[in-house]
Amino acid sequence: MEYTITLPENHPEITLRQLLEEEWLVPRKVRHFLRIRKNVAVNKQTAMFHQIVRSGDQITLVLEADDYQYQAIALGNPALINVLFEDEHVIIVNKPAGIKTHPNQPTENDTLLNHLAAYLKPAGTQPFVVHRLDKETSGCIVFAKNPLVLPILGRLLESKQIQRFYQAIVEGQLSKDLTISKKIGRDRHDRRKRIIDSKNGQAAITHVHVLKSGATSKIICQLDTGRTHQIRVHLLSIGHPLVGDPLYNPGSRKQRLALHAYQLKMPHPFSKKEILVTAEPGLW
Structure with missing residues (x-):
């Protein structure tokens, strides 16, 4: 290429x-x-x-075919891809709730990565994972379209130049803005879950802005870090679990997890021009 x-x-x-x-x-x-x-x-x-x-x-x-190693990806359904931004190097899509970001087994073909591979195949390109969203979470997610740009996008993510804003609805009355800085680690008793672990956990920072407070509260979360289940665990830790969370709030009756990656802002890896995308419709 x-x-x-x-x-x-x-x-x-x-x-x-x-x-x-x-x-x-x-x-x-x-x-x-x-x-x-x-x-x-x-x-x-x-x-x-x-x-x-x-x-x-x-x-x-x-770049020659043997310059980079490619992993074959089973093709999914290209009709499920909703593109928010695309050029030669980067594609940002609106992930539906209820599908995984990428497969864990080679035989899987119903994840976002499989569907994106099918979408990009006619152009002779292949997607590469930059970051992830939980299966239950919807919204903005970035993929590289070639291996050249992949490490640059990784550095932008690590240096907090890829800014992500999430809409969320939590149980209870959350009355003021706050920042949650609690370390997150694995739950030894349930491999699916994460817990607050002040001793052995990884640093995690979530900024919370309250939009509407009541029996449930509408909030915007911004991440400084990207730990697995970070928003879900942080909000649970202050007594305000996400509405509809099947893992951390199983008693909630809402049909889906009330968490949506609503907006993403980043500099283009080469041109440095700002990219700003919004994933509509949101939670409200």
């Missing part, structure tokens, strides 16, 4: 080697193949790794 990327305005002058290694996080083996095969060009001219690149330069990379 051939990819041409224009360096954005105000990009610092650096060597091509620095661009590939430090900014685009191209693996050493792939950089080696790009160099010896002369598969890198700057402004349509074969490039040397020591040359300087700057704003406005067009960098062309040609």
Whole structure:
């Protein structure tokens, strides 16, 4: 596959080697193949790794089939894909509630990743998982469309540059905004669940903004971290479990988990332009 990327305005002058290694996080083996095969060009001219690149330069990379390892994905139903944003490198979709993000077994073909693989197949591309949503959670989720962009998206996620906002409905009257900073760990008695574990858990931070308070409360949650079941466990820990949560609030009568990844904001991994998507309809 051939990819041409224009360096954005105000990009610092650096060597091509620095661009590939430090900014685009191209693996050493792939950089080696790009160099010896002369598969890198700057402004349509074969490039040397020591040359300087700057704003406005067009960098062309040609990736061979053996540069990256691909894992075969069973094809699902492309009609189930609701695209919120798509270009050559990134696709953001609106995940329905009730399906998993990705398969755990090679024979599975009814997860979001399977459906997205079927959607992308006519263009000869394949999806790569960047982050996950619980099976019961709906809304915005990002996938890479090629292995080149995957580590860059991973770094954006780790550095909190991919901002995620969730609509949620919780039991009880939650009267004021708050930030929950409780460590989350595995439940030793139920492998499906997570618990607050101040000693051995992983750091987790959830910001909660209250929109409407009553017998149930409508809130917006923003994550600084992405632990498994983070919002669900954090809200349970303060006595306000999510409405409809089959795992942490089994007595709730609502048909589905009241958690929806309503909005996502991030810089494009190459152009740096802001991407802002909203997954409609929401919970209210």
